[in-house]
Amino acid sequence: MDYSFAAAIGLHTLAAVIWVGGMFFAHMVLRPSVTEMTASLRLALWRRVLPRFFAWVAASIVVLLATGYGVLLTGYRGGISGGNLHIDVMQITGAVMILLFIVMVLGPFLAFKRALATNDLVAAARWQGRIRAIVVVNLVLGLFTTFIGAAGTFVGY
Ligand code: HEM
Numbered sequence: 001m002d003y004s005f006a007a008a009i010g011l012h013t014l015a016a017v018i019w020v021g022g023m024f025f026a027h028m029v030l031r032p033s034v035t036e037m038t039a040s041l042r043l044a045l046w047r048r049v050l051p052r053f054f055a056w057v058a059a060s061i062v063v064l065l066a067t068g069y070g071v072l073l074t075g076y077r078g079g080i081s082g083g084n085l086h087i088d089v090m091q092i093t094g095a096v097m098i099l100l101f102i103v104m105v106l107g108p109f110l111a112f113k114r115a116l117a118t119n120d121l122v123a124a125a126r127w128q129g130r131i132r133a134i135v136v137v138n139l140v141l142g143l144f145t146t147f148i149g150a151a152g153t154f155v156g157y
Contacts, residue, residue, distance in 0.1 A: 086152020
């Protein structure tokens with residue numbers, strides 16, 4: 001028996017858990033826990049947390065794309081053109097999430113790091129707010145994508 005589809009979808013799901021779970025923790029648990037801190041402490045904390053998390057997100061994206069398109073291009077359940085609607089929706093929402101992540105890292109995140117390097121806390125807080133807004137959008141999209149990725153298979157086949 002060939003277990004390569006099973007292994008690929010298993011890895012795909014782990015990557016989704018790391019990305020979406022990380023955003024959930026950052027927004028729903030860490031953020032409300034640090035609101036009482038002074039701005040300089042809070043921003044310094046995010047300066048340490050975000051690059052570590054974003055490295056895991058980048059790795060998760062590579063795994064999601066490699067395993068997702070890996071199975072589709074090798075004939076999984078109708079292949080790249082014959083799959084069910086939930087797979088098409090997942091590719092669209094996944095592409096939006098990946099694009100937003102890249103825009104966020106190259107824009108607000110770099111600006112946030114630059115502002116902190118020059119001790120401009122007002123600008124750093126503003127950029128951190130932009131990062132948070134994009135993470136919220138990606139969190140909602142990620143929860144939705146994970147839900148339809150897992151539930152769609154029971155509806156579509
Ligand atoms: C962007 C390109 C993507 C492709 C090509 C892709 C492809 C696939 C495929 C082919 C399946 C199997 C569906 C089935 O068996 O019915 C799947 C399942 C799944 N995908 Fe994706 N996916 C992508 C992005 C994402 C993203 C961004 C997430 C979440 C952050 C995600 C989360 C999931 C989950 C949770 C499953 C269900 C696994 C299971 O329980 O069977 N996918 N994906």
